[in-house]
Amino acid sequence: MTLIALNKPFGTICQFSAHETRASLGDWVKTPGVYPAGRLDADSEGLLLLTDDGALQARIAEPRHKLVKRYWAQVEGAPGEETLARLAKGVDLGDFVTRPCSTLFIADEQIEALWPRNPPIRYRAAIPTTWIELAITEGKNRQVRRMTAAVGFPTLRLVRVAIGALDIFALGLAPGETVEVPDRSPWQRAR
Template sequence: MPLIALNKPFGTICQFSAHETRASLGDWVKTPGVYPAGRLDADSEGLLLLTDDGALQARIAEPRHKLVKRYWAQVEGAPDDAVLAHLAKGIDLGDYVTRPCRTAFVAAEQIEALWPRNPPIRYRAAIPTTWIELAITEGKNRQVRRMTAAAGFPTLRLVRVAVGALDLFALGLAPGESLEVSPRAPWQRLG
């Protein structure tokens, strides 16, 4: 029962079958019979876990297990503490209200650990960008992007940096790199 941690590159779709215009998981992971435990849309990057065990996949992906997924979102504009508090309480997205989550600003020295995105985000000199972290337990379709947009700060770049106790930077994975980890790893305590 392998559990594989992949740093999914920007533009890669979360399927193994070949795609005409985009990279797929099969371009990065050669282990047969595994599938994603949750998804990241093609425009999102970062930590994706893959397994061949359906029960493990469900335990990682299903919101009822409340496994925390941490995201760094580069948003357009300059949100303040009140915006982060609003996001943390839960946001009404029209079709559902998100669960409460943890939010924080990401320090500039932390951002230095990120790789450059190819292609880079659009740059506009008159509009600042800010990096924020959201730690959620749901992971609905495009949830973080929808949350930041609803708060008035659209996401320009989104990187999943952790799933439970598995931290992308601690794993040392560059985009497209993967490694096998213990199936207990997402639930192990840090430190």
């Protein structure tokens, strides 16, 4: 069994076949026979796990296993504690209501650990931005972006920083870098 962690760069699509205008997983992952355990949309970046083990892929990706995935979202505006409480409670997105999750504000010194995004987000001096963390156990299409927009604070940058016990900072991965990880760690719950 092989398990690879990738720091998926912004703009990369979660498929191996070449794309006309975007990078694909094949540009970064050279290990044959592995497939993503879950997805990150092209506009999101951060930790993506790939494996050649179908059962492990299901344990990581399927919401019924309730594996915690932590995201850092840079949102437009300055949400307060009440907004984080609304996100934590679960948000009605029209087609479904999100499960309860954990939320918190991210300190400026923590953000310094992030790599610069290429290209950077558009800077607007008159509109502040705030970094928040959401720890969710499901992963529907563009869920975090839809959640923050639903409470009035659209996501400008989204980085998945952890899956279960695997943390991208502890792994020391720069964008586009991969590392093989122990087969038992990703589905353990983060503490």
